[in-house]
Amino acid sequence: MKTRFWIALLAVVFLLAAGACLLLYRPQSAGLEVPDSVTVVSSGRTVATLPLNEDTELLVPCQNGYNTVTVKDGKVSVTAASCPNHTCMACGAKSSGMPIICLPNRLVLQFSNTNGLDAVSK
Amino acid sequence: MKRSVALFIILTLLICAVGCAPLPEPTDTFVAAMDTEMTLRLYGDTDGSAAKYLTAELLRLDAVFSPTEESSTLYSLNRFKTVRDPDLLALLQTADEVSARTNGALDVTLLPLSRLWGFIGASYCLPTAEEISETASRTGADKYEIVDDSIRLKGDAELDFGALAKGYAADVCRAYLEGLDMPALLTLGGNVQSIGDKPGGEPWMIGIQDPRQPESCIMTLALHGTHAVVTSGDYQRCFDLDGVRYCHILDPVTGSPVQNELCSVTIVADSGVLAVGLSTALFVMGPDAAFDHWRQSDDFEAVFVLKDGTVYVTEGLKGAVRNCEFEVITR
Numbered sequence: 001m002k003t004r005f006w007i008a009l010l011a012v013v014f015l016l017a018a019g020a021c022l023l024l025y026r027p028q029s030a031g032l033e034v035p036d037s038v039t040v041v042s043s044g045r046t047v048a049t050l051p052l053n054e055d056t057e058l059l060v061p062c063q064n065g066y067n068t069v070t071v072k073d074g075k076v077s078v079t080a081a082s083c084p085n086h087t088c089m090a091c092g093a094k095s096s097g098m099p100i101i102c103l104p105n106r107l108v109l110q111f112s113n114t115n116g117l118d119a120v121s122k
Numbered sequence: 123m124k125r126s127v128a129l130f131i132i133l134t135l136l137i138c139a140v141g142c143a144p145l146p147e148p149t150d151t152f153v154a155a156m157d158t159e160m161t162l163r164l165y166g167d168t169d170g171s172a173a174k175y176l177t178a179e180l181l182r183l184d185a186v187f188s189p190t191e192e193s194s195t196l197y198s199l200n201r202f203k204t205v206r207d208p209d210l211l212a213l214l215q216t217a218d219e220v221s222a223r224t225n226g227a228l229d230v231t232l233l234p235l236s237r238l239w240g241f242i243g244a245s246y247c248l249p250t251a252e253e254i255s256e257t258a259s260r261t262g263a264d265k266y267e268i269v270d271d272s273i274r275l276k277g278d279a280e281l282d283f284g285a286l287a288k289g290y291a292a293d294v295c296r297a298y299l300e301g302l303d304m305p306a307l308l309t310l311g312g313n314v315q316s317i318g319d320k321p322g323g324e325p326w327m328i329g330i331q332d333p334r335q336p337e338s339c340i341m342t343l344a345l346h347g348t349h350a351v352v353t354s355g356d357y358q359r360c361f362d363l364d365g366v367r368y369c370h371i372l373d374p375v376t377g378s379p380v381q382n383e384l385c386s387v388t389i390v391a392d393s394g395v396l397a398v399g400l401s402t403a404l405f406v407m408g409p410d411a412a413f414d415h416w417r418q419s420d421d422f423e424a425v426f427v428l429k430d431g432t433v434y435v436t437e438g439l440k441g442a443v444r445n446c447e448f449e450v451i452t453r
Contacts, residue, residue, distance in 0.1 A: 101159050117328070122355075
């Protein structure tokens with residue numbers, strides 16, 4: 001009787017511990033498809049997160065001027081910019097990988113899908 | 123006895139359950155400094171204090187090392203020819219060490235030549251041999267000295283540390299984060315610095331940009347732990363004229379852009395400054411001398427991409443390479 005009591009108590013503790021671990025480590029959106037997105041960061045601050053499955057256009061003003069960020073057909077690009085070199089516009093339309101950056105205007109477009117990379121040495 | 127054993131087991135399990143904790147979440151901070159956009163990905167910086175400290179440090183170092191900001195310490199050195207600053211001194215001494223071990227392939231006095239070729243301000247041109255010779259007379263390791271912790275320049279000499287400053291900044295950040303035992307991944311321009319192990323146990327996946335297809339990576343390195351990964355190449359600031367590529371990395375001997383078989387050199391080392399210094403020096407040296415230098419050293423690994431498309435990887439790094447065919451350099 002006593003042995004069975006302790007075995008039962010042990011089993012309950014096991015289940016509670018396992019449940020606690022599952023709760024702490026559960027995926028945030030288990031079973032749900034989260035569309036790829038791009039986070040728009042201006043002068044170090046996040047101003048928007050745009051899903052890539054919805055066409056949209058966003059004007060991002062900054063101290064030095066502006067950038068226009070366009071999401072179309074699942075990709076994002078900088079379609080207009082006040083910076084002198086337009087390097088950001090030359091990056092073209094992307095849906096993943098390393099960020100698109102406009103250095104003079106301090107704009108960073110950061111992708112949720114980085115193709116498995118943490119960073120690129122260049 | 124059985125009850126005691128059972129109690130002990132239960133307590134152990136409870137302690138284990140309580141000790142389970144979710145992995146630290148990463149937070150990204152973006153900093154504009156040293157003429158580039160920097161990303162600080164810190165794991166477990168819940169109150170943002172580490173990001174705040176590092177941001178302030180990066181801005182402080184920018185104010186020391188900028189060659190163009192008139193308020194910077196380096197600008198003051200180049201104008202008034204003498205300055206006392208601990209960060210400038212430390213960086214110069216490290217640069218001297220790299221220069222000495224590479225027979226002068228790294229040279230921090232080449233700013234006048236960079237300006238002559240138009241690499242400052244992107245107004246590229248082809249100077250004459252006489253112009254190069256005259257300007258080169260202002261460069262060289264004999265054009266500066268360190269006296270009582272002060273740096274003194276001779277004649278019209280000027281110093282420019284270029285990406286070395288970013289390597290130094292990476293080392294400062296690394297020391298701080300290691301003190302906190304905080305894993306992190308820093309991208310300072312194109313320089314990458316991993317600190318500690320990535321939470322969850324997976325390796326840091328660091329791509330190396332394809333020198334001929336900038337939107338692609340020529341390989342990925344799967345690295346565990348703390349590493350600086352730095353690339354120098356002929357594609358970063360360059361111009362093409364009559365089928366010849368002129369890149370911003372100058373050969374101290376000729377005073378002209380490096381012309382050899384290399385497209386890019388990537389160094390993997392513990393120290394950011396060492397990685398930057400060696401990536402530049404080995405690019406200048408060319409593949410044969412660079413391979414020999416690795417064989418004589420024990421503090422870095424490397425990837426070399428040649429113009430004919432061949433990729434060479436030093437033996438210590440071969441196990442980390444993903445998605446690339448390469449030749450192995452052995453000792």
